[in-house]
Amino acid sequence: MPLTTTITGLGHKGEGIAEIDGRRVFVPFALAGERVAIAIEGERAVLVEVVEASTDRGEPFCAHFGTCGGCQLQHLARPAYEAFKIGLIETPLRHQGLDAVVHRFIDAVGAGRRRATLHARREGAGYMRMRSHEVADIERCPILVPALARAPEIARAVEAGVGEADVAFTATLAGIDVGVRTERRRAAGDKLIPLLGRFGLARLSLNSELVVQAAPPRVAMGRADVELPIGSFLQATEAAERALADYVCAAVGKAKIVADLFCGVGPFTLRLAETARVLAHDSDRAGIAALDKSARHASGLKQVTAKARDLFRDPLTRFELAGFDCVVLDPPRAGAEAQVREIAASKLRNVVMVSCDPRTFARDARLLADSGFALEDLVAVDQFAWSTHVEIAATFRR
Numbered sequence: 001m002p003l004t005t006t007i008t009g010l011g012h013k014g015e016g017i018a019e020i021d022g023r024r025v026f027v028p029f030a031l032a033g034e035r036v037a038i039a040i041e042g043e044r045a046v047l048v049e050v051v052e053a054s055t056d057r058g059e060p061f062c063a064h065f066g067t068c069g070g071c072q073l074q075h076l077a078r079p080a081y082e083a084f085k086i087g088l089i090e091t092p093l094r095h096q097g098l099d100a101v102v103h104r105f106i107d108a109v110g111a112g113r114r115r116a117t118l119h120a121r122r123e124g125a126g127y128m129r130m131r132s133h134e135v136a137d138i139e140r141c142p143i144l145v146p147a148l149a150r151a152p153e154i155a156r157a158v159e160a161g162v163g164e165a166d167v168a169f170t171a172t173l174a175g176i177d178v179g180v181r182t183e184r185r186r187a188a189g190d191k192l193i194p195l196l197g198r199f200g201l202a203r204l205s206l207n208s209e210l211v212v213q214a215a216p217p218r219v220a221m222g223r224a225d226v227e228l229p230i231g232s233f234l235q236a237t238e239a240a241e242r243a244l245a246d247y248v249c250a251a252v253g254k255a256k257i258v259a260d261l262f263c264g265v266g267p268f269t270l271r272l273a274e275t276a277r278v279l280a281h282d283s284d285r286a287g288i289a290a291l292d293k294s295a296r297h298a299s300g301l302k303q304v305t306a307k308a309r310d311l312f313r314d315p316l317t318r319f320e321l322a323g324f325d326c327v328v329l330d331p332p333r334a335g336a337e338a339q340v341r342e343i344a345a346s347k348l349r350n351v352v353m354v355s356c357d358p359r360t361f362a363r364d365a366r367l368l369a370d371s372g373f374a375l376e377d378l379v380a381v382d383q384f385a386w387s388t389h390v391e392i393a394a395t396f397r398r
């Protein structure tokens with residue numbers, strides 16, 4: 001029997017919050033202020049009907065919305081959507097005692113996602129259903145770039161060849177790069193070879209090993225071209241990469257010697273090197289080799305020194321940092337605690353930080369604040385549209 005209740009707020013996973021018998025329940029697709037009918041199923045609540053809709057309610061544009069778990073927020077109208085994402089950044093900062101505000105919200109969706117992983121299962125290919133380990137079979141994903149329109153079909157063909165797998169797609173200048181990951185140790189890669197011609201792919205790999213390649217997948221970064229190693233990190237949208245790189249270059253300003261830490265294949269390094277000497281570190285050896293090759297082949301860049309280094313175990317020390325005008329950090333979700341502790345103890349005055357995790361960002365921002373840095377600028381960069389993820393770019397100075 002459904003019960004009617006009022007949604008009091010939105011949780012960080014985008015679900016409506018209701019209080020039932022003194023207990024918090026999370027209601028997917030319900031919005032703050034709405035009167036809704038819900039059914040309680042064990043620990044979960046299911047939205048049965050919106051009785052009184054919020055003015056923040058928008059019209060989802062994807063036919064798979066509600067079953068596919070890829071987008072959680074398509075039912076939010078634009079201003080409320082942006083406010084929700086800004087809250088994702090500001091709330092953990094407040095919990096760390098930092099009353100910072102997001103100064104700008106940059107829509108970095110551009111032409112769509114050039115990078116996505118689909119799950120290929122016997123029941124179909126797509127993203128995981130919400131709150132489930134089952135896959136929602138999709139025909140089309142409208143948030144991908146047009147070049148990836150056939151991604152679900154390719155994923156189904158991969159499953160037909162090697163069985164259940166996760167299939168990572170990257171749209172590159174040379175065509176689509178497909179990385180297949182399967183738990184079946186003896187999956188036969190040769191079953192994938194016909195897909196290269198059938199779908200006009202650039203490269204196919206299986207469990208990080210090359211199966212077949214028509215052309216090296218490459219992307220343009222500033223004046224340089226980078227050949228993507230199998231499995232290296234790349235920002236999900238080209239627009240976000242550009243927005244983040246533009247932010248980083250502007251914040252670094254006239255600095256002459258810069259360290260780009262957690263540099264990946266070099267989207268910041270290769271643009272920063274147009275005006276500054278850059279030391280670039282990342283633990284991804286193949287990514288560092290690709291960056292090094294790309295920097296050597298590009299014309300008009302200043303000196304780039306790219307070296308593999310594990311910055312969690314072996315951060316640049318306060319003494320090594322002494323020679324830099326500015327440090328750029330873009331760590332993985334775990335953040336950059338060890339590196340930030342060294343920065344805090346150094347004499348460095350300018351830090352630019354990019355982050356995909358508001359909680360570890362807030363923790364690291366607190367460490368910088370405790371050592372005299374002011375958080376001068378804070379920007380939200382929205383590349384994971386309609387999901388509950390958001391990218392942060394920030395400038396710290398002392």
Ligand SMILES: C[S@@+](CC[C@H](N)C(=O)[O-])C[C@H]1O[C@@H](n2cnc3c(N)ncnc32)[C@H](O)[C@@H]1O
Pocket residue numbers: 233234235262263264265266267268281282283284287309310311312313330331332356
């Ligand atoms: C969010 S990506 C950013 C990469 C790059 N700045 C970009 O925009 O494409 C984080 C990077 O951290 C690197 N990484 C992860 N753990 C690391 C570690 N312990 N030490 C150094 N780099 C690490 C990854 O290889 C990845 O390239």
